[in-house]
Amino acid sequence: MPKVCCYFQVHQPLRIKKYRIFNIGVDGDYFDDSSESDLNNRRVFEKVAGKCYFPANAIILELLKQYPQFKASFSLSGVFLGQAEKFSPQLIESFKALVDTGRVELLSETSHHSLSFIYSPAEFRRQIQLHRRKIKELFGVEPKVFRNTELIFNNNLANEVEGLGFGGILAEGADHILGWRSPNFVYKTKGAKNIKTLLKNYRLSDDIAFRFSSKDWSEYPLTAPKFANWISAINGNGQIVNLFLDYETFGEHQWEDTGIFEFLKSLPGEILKNPGNSFITPSEAVSELEPVGEIDVPQFTSWADTERDLSAWVSNPIQKDALSKLYALENLLTELDNPELLEDWRKLTTSDHFYYMCTKWFSDGDVHKYFNPYETPYEAFISFMNVLTDLELRAKNQKKARQAHVEKIRQELKYA
Amino acid sequence: MKTKVLMFGWEFPPYNSGGLGTACFGLTKALSSKNIDIVFVLPKPVNIKSDKIKIKFAEDQAGMTINPQDYLLAPYKSPDQYQNDKLPGRESVYGNSLFDEIGRYGKNARFIAKEYEFDIIHAHDWMSFPAGIEAKKVSGKPLIVHVHSTEIDRTGGNNINSEIFRIEKTGMETADAVIAVSNLTKKIIVDNYHINPGKIHVVHNGIDVYDYPSIDADSAAVIKLKEMGNKIVLFVGRITVQKGPDYFLKAAKKVLQYNRDVFFVIAGSGDMEHQIITEAAELGISDRVLFAGFLRGEELNKVYRMADLFVMPSVSEPFGITALESVVNGTPVLVSKQSGVKEVLTHVLTADFWDTDEMANKILAVLNYKSLELTLKENSIEQVKNLSWQETARKCIDIYRQILDSYFLRV
Numbered sequence: 001m002p003k004v005c006c007y008f009q010v011h012q013p014l015r016i017k018k019y020r021i022f023n024i025g026v027d028g029d030y031f032d033d034s035s036e037s038d039l040n041n042r043r044v045f046e047k048v049a050g051k052c053y054f055p056a057n058a059i060i061l062e063l064l065k066q067y068p069q070f071k072a073s074f075s076l077s078g079v080f081l082g083q084a085e086k087f088s089p090q091l092i093e094s095f096k097a098l099v100d101t102g103r104v105e106l107l108s109e110t111s112h113h114s115l116s117f118i119y120s121p122a123e124f125r126r127q128i129q130l131h132r133r134k135i136k137e138l139f140g141v142e143p144k145v146f147r148n149t150e151l152i153f154n155n156n157l158a159n160e161v162e163g164l165g166f167g168g169i170l171a172e173g174a175d176h177i178l179g180w181r182s183p184n185f186v187y188k189t190k191g192a193k194n195i196k197t198l199l200k201n202y203r204l205s206d207d208i209a210f211r212f213s214s215k216d217w218s219e220y221p222l223t224a225p226k227f228a229n230w231i232s233a234i235n236g237n238g239q240i241v242n243l244f245l246d247y248e249t250f251g252e253h254q255w256e257d258t259g260i261f262e263f264l265k266s267l268p269g270e271i272l273k274n275p276g277n278s279f280i281t282p283s284e285a286v287s288e289l290e291p292v293g294e295i296d297v298p299q300f301t302s303w304a305d306t307e308r309d310l311s312a313w314v315s316n317p318i319q320k321d322a323l324s325k326l327y328a329l330e331n332l333l334t335e336l337d338n339p340e341l342l343e344d345w346r347k348l349t350t351s352d353h354f355y356y357m358c359t360k361w362f363s364d365g366d367v368h369k370y371f372n373p374y375e376t377p378y379e380a381f382i383s384f385m386n387v388l389t390d391l392e393l394r395a396k397n398q399k400k401a402r403q404a405h406v407e408k409i410r411q412e413l414k415y416a
Numbered sequence: 417m418k419t420k421v422l423m424f425g426w427e428f429p430p431y432n433s434g435g436l437g438t439a440c441f442g443l444t445k446a447l448s449s450k451n452i453d454i455v456f457v458l459p460k461p462v463n464i465k466s467d468k469i470k471i472k473f474a475e476d477q478a479g480m481t482i483n484p485q486d487y488l489l490a491p492y493k494s495p496d497q498y499q500n501d502k503l504p505g506r507e508s509v510y511g512n513s514l515f516d517e518i519g520r521y522g523k524n525a526r527f528i529a530k531e532y533e534f535d536i537i538h539a540h541d542w543m544s545f546p547a548g549i550e551a552k553k554v555s556g557k558p559l560i561v562h563v564h565s566t567e568i569d570r571t572g573g574n575n576i577n578s579e580i581f582r583i584e585k586t587g588m589e590t591a592d593a594v595i596a597v598s599n600l601t602k603k604i605i606v607d608n609y610h611i612n613p614g615k616i617h618v619v620h621n622g623i624d625v626y627d628y629p630s631i632d633a634d635s636a637a638v639i640k641l642k643e644m645g646n647k648i649v650l651f652v653g654r655i656t657v658q659k660g661p662d663y664f665l666k667a668a669k670k671v672l673q674y675n676r677d678v679f680f681v682i683a684g685s686g687d688m689e690h691q692i693i694t695e696a697a698e699l700g701i702s703d704r705v706l707f708a709g710f711l712r713g714e715e716l717n718k719v720y721r722m723a724d725l726f727v728m729p730s731v732s733e734p735f736g737i738t739a740l741e742s743v744v745n746g747t748p749v750l751v752s753k754q755s756g757v758k759e760v761l762t763h764v765l766t767a768d769f770w771d772t773d774e775m776a777n778k779i780l781a782v783l784n785y786k787s788l789e790l791t792l793k794e795n796s797i798e799q800v801k802n803l804s805w806q807e808t809a810r811k812c813i814d815i816y817r818q819i820l821d822s823y824f825l826r827v
Contacts, residue, residue, distance in 0.1 A: 020777040021674060317794070321787030359763065359795050378765055381788060382781040 002184060002234045003280035004271055005198065007147070007170065008247035011077040011113050012048065013352035015039045015373050019383040024390045030344065038373035045087045052251035057094045059250075059261060063268050064101045070268045071103045071279040074247070075147050078111030078131050079350055081138065092138055099139045105281040106135055108143035108166065114349035115313060117148060117157055118300070119327040123334075127346070128164060145169065145282040149351050151200065151244070151303040152310065155296065158189035158197060166195060168286035170244065173199035174301045174308040184238025186289040190296040196286045197295065200244040200303060204230060209249045213258035224263050228270035228277075235276055239289050244303070305360070313354040318381040323354060325388055332395050336402075341395055348388065356380035419816055420453040422534040422551060424525065424544035428471070430712065431462045434654060435737045436564050439597075439621050440540055444469050446622075446809035452816075455532050457547070459521045472532075474524035474547070515579060522546035529555045536816055541565060542580055545587030558592040558823045560815065563601055568608050569732040570658050585609045592819050595619050595812065597735040598756025604732075617815050620760045622805040623740040625797075628717065647678045647783045650723035650747070652716070652738045653730070655686035660729035660752065660769045662688070662695060667729070669699045670776035675783060676704075683708040683719050720745035724789060725782045729769050730755050739764065743800045748792035750778050760803055763795035 017033035033039040063070050076095065084091045098104040110116055110127035111134065117124040128146075135143055145168040146161045153171035161169050173183030183199040207227070211217045219226070231241055246253065254260040271277050280288070304312040314320060326348055333345045357377045374380040423444065427437040444454050454469050461473040525547035529537075537559045539548030545561055552559040567580045588594050588609055594616045596602040602616045649668070653659040661682065668680040682692070682705065689707075696705040711719055720726065726742035726749045733755035740761065742749050751758050752769035765782070767774040782789050 020773065021780045022773065022777065317787040317790045318785075321785065359791060375766070376762070378788065378792065381785070381791075382778065385781065385785050385788075386777075 002231060002238045002241045002276075003278050003285070004231060005240050005242045005280050005282060005285055006072040007107065007242070007244045007282060008072065008074050009077075009147075009245070010053070010074055010080050010247045012041070012045055012080045012083055013113065013350050014041055014079055014083065014347050015044070015356075016348075016353065016380075016383045016387055018379075019386045019390075021386055024386055025393055028344075028390065028394060030387045030390075031347065041083060042087050044373075045083050048248060048252050049084075049088050049091055051256070052248050053091055054094060055256075055261060056247065056250040056264065057091075057098060059264050060104075061097055061101075063265070064098070064103055067268050067272060069272060069279055071105075071281045071284075072098075073105040073107055073145075073281050074098070075107035075109050076135070077109060077113040078127075078134055079113055079347070081134055096139055099141060103281070105145070105283055106139060106141055106143050107170070107282065108132060108135075108146045110149060112346045112349045113149050113351055114346070115149060115152070115323070115351050115354070116349060117152065117160070118310070118314075119323060120330055121160065123327075123330060123349070124160075125164065127349075145198075145286060150312075152300055153197075153297060153302070154300045155189055155191040155298055158192040158195055158297075162192045162195035168196045168198060168282055170198050170242075170282065171200070171297070172301050172303040172308055173202055173242070176308070177295050177297050177301060181293065182238055184234055184241055185292040186239060186285060188291040188294045190294055196289070196291060198240070198242050198282055198285060199295075200242050202303070204241060205243050205245055208243070208263075209245050209253065212249075212254050212260060212263070221259070222263065224266040224270040227263075227267060228273065231271055232274045232277060235274075239292075240280065240285055304355075311360065312358050313351055316357070316359050316377075318359075318377070319354045319357045322357060322381060322384055322388070325385070329388070329392055329395065332392075332399070336395055336398055338395075338398060341391065341398065344391055348384070348391070353380065353384055357384070418451055418453045419536065419813070419820070420532075420534040421447070421455070421816070422529065422532060422537045422557075423454050423456045424521075424537070424539040424547045424551070425456060425458055426541060426543040428456070428458055428462070428464055431464070433710075435621075435735065436541055438737050439564055439735075442622060442624065442805040443808055443812065446805035447812065449806070450809050450813060452809075452813065453534075455528075455534065457525070457528055457544075459517065459524075459543075472528060474521050474528060518543050518546055518583070522550045525550040526554050535820060536560065538562060538812075539587070539591075542567070542584045542587060545583055549587065549590050552590065558819045559590060560593045560595060560819065561587045561591040562595040562597075563588070563605060563734070564597050565734050566601065566604055566608070568604050569601075569734055570656075572657050572731045574657075585611075591615075592823070593617060593815055595815065597621055598759050600754070600756045600759070601734040604734075617811070619808055619811040619815070620756070620803070621735045621737055621740070622803045622808040623737065623744060623800060624805055625744050625801050628741075628744045629714075645677055647675070648681055648723045648725075649678060649779055649783075650681050650683065650719060650726045650742070651729070652683045652711075652719070652726065652742070653728065655682065655684050655689045655692055657688065658731055658733075659684075659686075660731050661686075661692050663729040663731075663769050663772055663775070664727060665692065665695055665699060665701070665705065666772040667727070667775035667779060668705065669701055670772060671779050671783075672701055672704055674776075674780055678704065678783065680705045681708055681719065681723065682706070683711045683716065685710045716741070717745055720747050723747045725750060725779060727775070727779065728752060728755060728757075729767075729775065731769050733757070740800055740803060743793075743796045746793055746797065748782060748789055748796060750775065750782070761796060761799060763792055763799050765792070 014031045016030050017039050038044055111130035112127055116127055146166045147170040151172045158169055183201045187197045189197050212222050250260055300310050301308050333342050356372050356374050357380045359377050425440045429437045429441050444456055448454055448469055455472050456469050457472045459474050464471055529551035537548050537551045537557055539545055540562045541564050548559050567576050588611045596616050596618050599618050602618050605611050606613050651664045655661045696702045720742050726747050728736055728739055728751045730752050736755045736757035739749045739751050739757045750765040753766050754769050765778045
């Protein structure tokens with residue numbers, strides 16, 4: 001009797017505008033592109049809100065009313081929430097209406113959708129704290145289950161997150177961690193004590209996220225009854241089916257004309273037609289289900305690309321250089337503790353900046369190209385590095401100004 | 417049965433002034449390795465030996481040999497320059513103008529077409545189009561014209577020579593198929609010459625990576641230059657309006673405002689040379705702009721390897737083989753968006769030729785961020801390995817087959 005656990009990731013990065021060397025020292029607005037391009041964050045946000053967030057939320061709300069057993073969970077990135085507050089406050093209200101039903105759980109993540117766990121555990125903890133505060137402020141709830149950026153995961157992360165008080169964590173059900181085992185159970189992770197790991201059923205999840213409208217796919221067209229049958233077929237050899245998807249699947253990655261909204265509307269009803277099936281939220285899963293075994297994940301995994309590793313963000317020299325230069329500024333900025341500079345720095349930690357610099361996509365999959373607002377990965381790198389140079393300059397100037405100020409006071413005291 | 421091709425060219429390495437000769441050499445070598453028989457015709461005798469390709473000179477009178485220095489191999493010179501550059505005492509032998517020469521080439525082509533047996537005619541660029549047309553007339557065999565460059569590219573669209581334009585247009589109209597070296601060139605042919613797009617095939621040029629010495633074998637001189645802390649930004653090409661040397665200087669000026677330790681090397685010669693030297697002086701950057709003159713072979717490879725970045729700011733570049741040459745020498749490239757090579761070489765930086773701010777921004781990024789240079793270099797060399805002349809030849813053979821098939825159907 002599988003329980004279906006739906007988690008939708010909601011995230012919109014703040015894309016860096018075209019920032020040339022000539023901007024350094026004179027332009028402190030890094031994210032305010034106002035052109036007709038996809039670097040215009042407001043434009044993209046409003047587009048996706050109209051195509052996906054509003055209509056999908058309306059459907060989910062309707063489903064919650066129609067089926068008392070239906071449940072779902074969302075993870076809303078801090079950079080998404082920041083943009084929603086600025087560009088579309090009604091969208092926050094729309095999500096609040098879902099949360100207020102009591103059957104929609106919100107998950108924890110890093111405020112800036114960052115790779116901070118890999119580069120700075122201290123910053124990782126700070127960003128979780130920032131996100132927790134934001135969720136509490138906007139929705140009045142406290143997340144209990146954690147999901148890391150892009151489902152990046154390993155043993156150490158599970159251990160770290162357990163130490164922060166979370167009872168559950170999400171990960172990719174990658175073949176190389178599971179081997180012959182099924183993702184449809186709850187697992188313990190090696191090195192962690194009690195935290196439970198929920199693993200994405202990537203076949204079923206990706207059937208919706210990637211293959212839904214693919215005419216080359218033998219199962220095309222995918223209908224709700226067909227998908228519900230696949231779920232029911234798990235009966236007897238699984239506790240839970242984790243459908244983890246980008247929320248933008250609905251209406252943005254799969255456009256409305258593919259029939260994706262009709263699919264979403266009818267899926268819960270079809271799943272519930274089989275009385276053995278039910279829905280469950282991640283925190284319910286954590287408290288109700290017992291682990292059946294242990295997974296050992298010494299290397300990082302993620303939900304990206306066929307490799308399911310970190311290579312989408314950290315593989316070529318420009319990505320590595322950008323990341324190491326970024327985190328090299330952490331001490332200077334935390335020490336200065338200037339909210340504006342620190343926030344600008346954090347906006348640069350968003351994983352998407354490094355995804356845009358990935359050069360794998362020339363040979364491997366067009367997914368990267370589809371999601372890249374820059375003409376080439378090199379353009380993304382150049383603007384990023386120029387911005388970082390400017391930020392460093394601002395920080396150093398501020399530090400100098402402060403030192404001068406302190407010196408001045410010291411002098412005044414001396415002569416007082 | 418072997419397909420026999422009668423090919424008309426204008427220049428051939430080492431007697432070439434630019435990409436046309438390089439392309440003809442690379443293509444014919446690859447074609448003959450694929451079991452295609454080629455007679456490659458040049459207008460006049462030069463001292464070239466080739467094992468595989470039969471080279472025929474249209475003016476092959478006994479006792480007449482041409483000293484390469486005298487030989488005005490200048491497919492891209494305007495007729496006026498051609499007249500100016502002509503050496504005294506040659507007029508009586510060669511006729512008075514470039515057009516006379518091209519006309520004579522055409523007449524001689526008739527005899528050659530009668531002398532050889534062949535299945536198809538393949539003519540490279542406008543100077544050889546009249547020869548190709550004549551050969552088609554006397555033999556009745558199909559003609560393919562291969563467009564490496566158009567009058568529109570060479571002039572930047574200003575002061576087009578109407579006679580050259582007419583020769584190009586007639587060639588393309590008469591041909592059974594047109595090969596364009598890029599989609600960019602195909603578009604120019606369709607938009608400006610009004611040729612039916614259905615008969616234009618895009619076949620990109622290539623490069624044979626393994627013909628170039630391994631990059632690790634760097635000379636001591638190069639290492640020393642780098643040790644001195646200088647960066648080198650390179651321009652290779654004719655110093656003429658099409659290649660955008662003036663935009664290169666404007667970008668250089670902007671780069672130097674941010675970083676004085678950069679040398680801008682211009683390798684090439686051309687009608688704008690004096691203008692460019694003067695302009696560098698007027699911009700106050702003469703001490704940072706070096707003129708290396710026209711280089712070829714190992715000297716050219718050395719310059720590529722010495723550079724930190726190769727810039728091709730062409731106003732209109734049908735392909736741009738120099739970008740591939742730079743990559744195989746381990747130097748990343750910045751090309752104008754108005755160049756065909758970027759259709760097949762995507763691991764490059766690009767900028768509009770007129771956007772010298774953007775060009776300077778990207779030059780400085782490569783000079784400032786070592787990882788950018790490294791990533792471009794690693795990825796572009798991988799990509800170039802797949803752009804071999806073998807691939808270009810394979811596509812040409814497909815076109816030969818297609819044309820021959822439909823030709824036999826008609827007969």
